[in-house]
Amino acid sequence: MTVVAPDEFARAARFLAQSEDYRVLRRLRPVHQFHRPRENAALRVGVVLDVETTGLDAETDRIIELAIQRFRYDEAGHIVQVGAPRVWREDPGVPLDPRITALTGLTDEVLKDQAIDEPAALDLLASADLVVAHNARFDRPFVDRRLPAAAGKAWACTMAEVDWLALGFDGRALAHLVSQCGWFYEGHRAQNDILAVLYLMAHDLDDGRTVLSHLLEASAQDSFRVNAIDAPYESKDRLKVRGYRWNAAMRHWSKDIPASEADDERTWLLEQVYAGHGAPAFLPLTAVERYR
Structure with a gap:
């Protein structure tokens, strides 16, 4: 097997990117920062959140995986600090639908006797000025039901509140949006999905603003x-x-x-x-x- 140095792949990617017939996608990697903090800029705390569940009904289905990651951002929508992701799995007490296992890779054996660390999860949520999810209409009811002490937080949705078409994108699915920014990742796992949302929010647009800047503006509107x-x-x-x-x-x-x-x-x-x-x-x- 031929061993190729990483810089050779990078050189090949740069070469392909010069052609309109090829599009190069790069794998998302964990980061600690997307933008440098500006001097004297006031910072706020956000958390990005994602759940995997046993089904689509928040009244009858259960969370089986919860991922939360804290970040700090300024008023211009620059993400200047990214914390470590926290991920918890939880035994729903019922056998998983085989389609959920096929989608997420989670199994009854993996989830057996697992539980969300409620104090830790609530501490992260309590620290946030804003909770962000890609499809908050789905995630929020599950989180509010499982962690009712966090039910009064402000939420924003990267899927519904950003005018993607006006910003030059097509579609609203997370993986598709991320690919249009030049990245790829393995979806349908909570930790991977929140990393994708962070990259998407930090993306610098042609108008000189970030996606997060547009999201904050939309979220503030009644x-x-x-x-x-x-x-x-x-x-x-x-x-x-x-x-x-x-x-x-x-x-x-x-x-x-x-x-x-x-x-x-x-x-x-x-x-x-x-x-x-x-x-x-x-x-x-x-x-x-x-x-x-």
């Missing part, structure tokens, strides 16, 4: 959860096409929108759904309430 309470049954297809989702527990359609779209959304609902009979409910949301 929004509304629109509940189409008592909407006529025959309007369900129009609501679905417009992006509303059925809330089986509350028995109504709902959708989260930016505050800037509230007037247009109210007009559309009154004209296209209620037609003079009833009215929707607009509930204000901040980063603390969002994704519950």
Whole structure:
């Protein structure tokens, strides 16, 4: 077997990158810092979080792996310090669906008698000004249910709150976004996923800002959860096409929108759904309430 020096691979990658017919992807590696801290810059603490679970229902399914990693960032969205990742596995008390094992590599034997270190996990979450996940709508209900003492934190979502199309990306899947930045990683393991989110947030864009900068701006904006309470049954297809989702527990359609779209959304609902009979409910949301 021929042994190739690392610098030879690097030279080959640089050579291929000169051609429009090739795209070179580099493996994500753990880092301690993405940007140098600026003098006298005020720093805040964030944590990036990911869960692997037994299924999709936060009411009945359970976390089987939880990964949390703390980072420090400035107001411009520069990540100036990255802590060590913490990863815990937990025995769900029921056999895993074989599809979950195939997806995550976790098995009943690996999870047997394992448990999340609650004090350590809560300490990390308590230290954060912001909790970030890629698909917070999925992760947050699981975390709030398993660790209710952390339920009042502000959350942000790199999948839903960043206007990826406007920033020159296509798609919103984490691995696909990361590949467009020039990296790759092995997904569907919590520790790998949070490292990918960190790289993605720290990515420098053509507008001179980072992805985290855009995320912070979006997260700070108020929004509304629109509940189409008592909407006529025959309007369900129009609501679905417009992006509303059925809330089986509350028995109504709902959708989260930016505050800037509230007037247009109210007009559309009154004209296209209620037609003079009833009215929707607009509930204000901040980063603390969002994704519950």
